[in-house]
Amino acid sequence: MEAYLGPHNQPPDPAAHSYRGPTPRSRILFGPPGHAYIYTIYGRYFCMNVTCEVEGLAGCVLVRALQPLMGLERMARNRDIPLESKARQLTSGPSRLCQALALNRLRHNGLDLLNPHSALQLRDDGFPVCEVLITARIGIHVAIDWPLRFVIPDHECLSGRKSLTGQSIVLG
DNA sequence: AGGCCGATCCTCT
DNA sequence: GAGGATCGGCCTA
Numbered sequence: 001m002e003a004y005l006g007p008h009n010q011p012p013d014p015a016a017h018s019y020r021g022p023t024p025r026s027r028i029l030f031g032p033p034g035h036a037y038i039y040t041i042y043g044r045y046f047c048m049n050v051t052c053e054v055e056g057l058a059g060c061v062l063v064r065a066l067q068p069l070m071g072l073e074r075m076a077r078n079r080d081i082p083l084e085s086k087a088r089q090l091t092s093g094p095s096r097l098c099q100a101l102a103l104n105r106l107r108h109n110g111l112d113l114l115n116p117h118s119a120l121q122l123r124d125d126g127f128p129v130c131e132v133l134i135t136a137r138i139g140i141h142v143a144i145d146w147p148l149r150f151v152i153p154d155h156e157c158l159s160g161r162k163s164l165t166g167q168s169i170v171l172g
Numbered sequence: 173a174g175g176c177c178g179a180t181c182c183t184c185t
Numbered sequence: 186g187a188g189g190a191t192c193g194g195c196c197t198a
Contacts, residue, residue: 099181175198
């Protein structure tokens, strides 16, 4: 995951969509926490974030990768890649995982991920994360060395193998 | 009204 | 490792 900070932070995060204040696209970021912010990138892909700050402030995490546990064949079909593809090919990358889960801006932007009636929900599956590596974010052209990317070291499904240098922290 | 460009992915070398 | 696809959104005039 990667964090993108709202303009209330000092210094403000110039890589964030919320940098210049609310716009029609970024209004979800200024809403309540725990909601999906999905945007179109390069005219053909989507990326999904989870809003994190209280209503009125912006701040989110971009989900860059996930480990698929079930429905792998369906994800492969959604991605239009061979059914026997490895997990990494399915969901390693912010737009790949949106393809795999068939997430799009029209249907999923703004959904409350903590509402048990939502079509898309965020739940704790109890996965034991014991070590997190903090690195620079990927694919941006400003604030390129801010330590705001959080990864599980050496995980099979990591996106962007590059820039794996950073500070390691142990949880618990 | 027009122009620029991106929190990417895939293909080809 | 480099380059093209592709278009909505945001800025400037």
